[in-house]
Amino acid sequence: DLPVFAEAGAMVPIAVSTRLPRVQAIHVLVRENPAPLAVSFAPLPGADPLVATRVRVERTSDVVVCVRAAGRLYANTADVVVTGPDGCTGHKVPG
Numbered sequence: 001d002l003p004v005f006a007e008a009g010a011m012v013p014i015a016v017s018t019r020l021p022r023v024q025a026i027h028v029l030v031r032e033n034p035a036p037l038a039v040s041f042a043p044l045p046g047a048d049p050l051v052a053t054r055v056r057v058e059r060t061s062d063v064v065v066c067v068r069a070a071g072r073l074y075a076n077t078a079d080v081v082v083t084g085p086d087g088c089t090g091h092k093v094p095g
Contacts (some may be wrong), residue, residue, distance in 0.1 A: 002063055002078045009059065011080040015052040020069035023049035027068075030080075034079035057082055 001015040016026055026041040038055040044052065049067070057063065062080045067074045 002080060003051050004079065005081050005083055006057060007083050009057040009080075011054040012057045012080060013052070013054050013084075014063070014065075015050070016065050016067075017048075017050040018067050018069070018074075020049070020067060020074065022070040023067060023068075024071075025068040026051055027066040028053075028055055029064040029066065030055060030057050030061050031064065038063075 001013075003012065004011045007012070008086055009089075014028060018026075022045075023043050026043070028038045029036045030038050033056065039053055041051045043049050043051075049069075055063070057080050060079070062077050064075055064077045
């Protein structure tokens with residue numbers, strides 16, 4: 001779970017869950033951040049692979065979640081549009 005729009009990029013909520021067996025790690029990357037790796041988790045064996053936190057998204061960006069499970073990597077990407085306090089994205093709307 002990740003919002004499509006975030007008014008303040010300082011604390012964007014994200015929740016990650018998977019049904020993959022033997023999850024070894026969950027990584028969250030924000031492509032447009034100066035340091036893209038936002039957070040990493042290493043679930044304990046037998047624990048539900050579910051994490052929830054808040055990440056910094058400095059500007060509109062793809063957010064990539066990578067899951068390492070059973071020695072393989074899986075990824076999923078979603079866009080987050082960061083709007084300013086006035087509700088503007090700073091991007092021109094075509095038309």
